[in-house]
Amino acid sequence: xxxxxxxxxxxxxxxxxxxxxxxxxxxxxxxxxxxxxxxxxxxxxxxxxxxxxxxxxxxxxxxxxxxxxxxxxxxxxxxxxxxxxxxxxxxxxxxxxxxxxxxxxxxxxxxxxxxxxxxxxxxxxxxxxxxxxxxxxxxxxxxxxxxxxxxxxxxxxxxxxxxxxxxxxxxxxxxxxxxxxxxxxx
Amino acid sequence: xxxxxxxxxxxxxxxxxxxxxxxxxxxxxxxxxxxxxxxxxxxxxxxxxxxxxxxxxxxxxxxxxxxxxxxxxxxxxxxxxxxxxxxxxxxxxxxxxxxxxxxxxxxxxxxxxxxxxxxxxxxxxxxxxxxxxxxxxxxxxxxxxxxxxxxxxxxxxxxxxxxxxxxxxxxxxxxxxxxxxxxxxx
DNA sequence: TCATGAATGTTATGGACTAACATTACGTTC
DNA sequence: GAACGTAATGTTAGTCCATAACATTCATGA
Numbered sequence: 027x028x029x030x031x032x033x034x035x036x037x038x039x040x041x042x043x044x045x046x047x048x049x050x051x052x053x054x055x056x057x058x059x060x061x062x063x064x065x066x067x068x069x070x071x072x073x074x075x076x077x078x079x080x081x082x083x084x085x086x087x088x089x090x091x092x093x094x095x096x097x098x099x100x101x102x103x104x105x106x107x108x109x110x111x112x113x114x115x116x117x118x119x120x121x122x123x124x125x126x127x128x129x130x131x132x133x134x135x136x137x138x139x140x141x142x143x144x145x146x147x148x149x150x151x152x153x154x155x156x157x158x159x160x161x162x163x164x165x166x167x168x169x170x171x172x173x174x175x176x177x178x179x180x181x182x183x184x185x186x187x188x189x190x191x192x193x194x195x196x197x198x199x200x201x202x203x204x205x206x207x208x209x210x211x212x
Numbered sequence: 213x214x215x216x217x218x219x220x221x222x223x224x225x226x227x228x229x230x231x232x233x234x235x236x237x238x239x240x241x242x243x244x245x246x247x248x249x250x251x252x253x254x255x256x257x258x259x260x261x262x263x264x265x266x267x268x269x270x271x272x273x274x275x276x277x278x279x280x281x282x283x284x285x286x287x288x289x290x291x292x293x294x295x296x297x298x299x300x301x302x303x304x305x306x307x308x309x310x311x312x313x314x315x316x317x318x319x320x321x322x323x324x325x326x327x328x329x330x331x332x333x334x335x336x337x338x339x340x341x342x343x344x345x346x347x348x349x350x351x352x353x354x355x356x357x358x359x360x361x362x363x364x365x366x367x368x369x370x371x372x373x374x375x376x377x378x379x380x381x382x383x384x385x386x387x388x389x390x391x392x393x394x395x396x397x398x
Numbered sequence: 399t400c401a402t403g404a405a406t407g408t409t410a411t412g413g414a415c416t417a418a419c420a421t422t423a424c425g426t427t428c
Numbered sequence: 429g430a431a432c433g434t435a436a437t438g439t440t441a442g443t444c445c446a447t448a449a450c451a452t453t454c455a456t457g458a
């Protein structure tokens with residue numbers, strides 16, 4: 027028997043239909059009514075699963091992992107180094123299939139202004155979590171906030187560049203971005 | 213006779229009413245119909261002046277100045293130093309009255325998720341301009357992009373912190389944020 | 399004065415969301 | 429496996445943001 031409940035199944039069905047339609051005819055040109063119909067469900071149901079149209083794309087298990095992993099690093103490393111190494115180890119855990127899906131979503135976000143705007147809200151949660159951990163490790167609160175926001179900005183830029191350029195690895199792109207922050211530190 | 217045309221006057225009237233109402237009862241709780249009515253004008257007119265509700269707050273002469281000033285620095289300085297010094301000289305040109313208005317707007321943005329999200333769109337234009345200038349100065353395009361996004365993330369964080377904390381100067385806050393990026397470089 | 403174009407008003411429409419209430423489907427207990 | 433309670437979904441109605449097409453007022457110079 028399936029592990030997934032009915033709720034989980036319709037949710038993922040909605041997510042898949044949304045992604046496919048967005049890729050096919052664009053985010054703005056696709057109405058949630060169309061998505062709902064494609065998933066064999068009502069408009070209302072869509073909003074019960076994803077609070078807003080953008081959430082159908084932006085809901086991924088990616089951001090929480092970052093915060094988790096950064097805070098798992100030894101506390102005596104400096105903030106930037108912790109972020110870099112934390113991300114490196116986190117990304118090595120993704121499968122090929124995962125990467126394909128992540129790339130599809132990130133590319134869509136990278137190409138859609140409304141999605142990029144909505145993504146910052148996700149980002150802020152991650153950023154706050156990272157900053158909190160850094161501050162708990164003894165960093166000045168303001169410094170922690172800036173460091174967290176800065177690292178995420180670099181990672182986001184790397185993600186968008188990677189999604190558009192097929193001959194780069196995710197880890198390569200992110201590594202290169204973080205190297206820009208890190209220049210002069212070694 | 214007034215220097216400002218009728219168009220400019222209704223525009224600024226709309227902007228002032230919007231800011232006041234947003235501060236009074238919140239951004240989401242204020243409809244553009246209310247703003248329009250307060251300004252003695254139609255809802256339609258609002259949208260002709262500001263393409264969207266958020267633009268009533270986010271339209272300021274701030275972002276363009278940043279890009280302008282960063283690119284005005286001598287090309288042989290390194291990217292980060294150019295950004296820091298460029299901003300420093302740009303901000304010193306603001307009057308007390310300007311600072312009060314900037315603070316009101318930034319505080320509203322800092323407190324309103326929807327406005328923070330919409331602000332990134334503004335940000336991207338500035339970021340692209342900065343990156344272009346950095347790349348024209350010989351920097352690798354990807355590096356330029358990351359540097360631009362990173363600096364703006366730091367500045368934005370500083371802006372939000374400054375708007376909420378009355379005993380800090382704008383330039384102090386931004387300086388402190390950029391110092392976080394700069395640590396280890398000197 | 400009147401003619402021209404800019405600024406604004408009117409009306410109609412569509413799409414994103416919310417609220418309140420009705421209904422169906424699912425799983426659990428007996 | 430039948431009844432019951434609840435989770436999941438449907439229905440309806442409405443608000444607000446935003447756009448389009450067309451009409452109207454207002455300012456300004458010939």
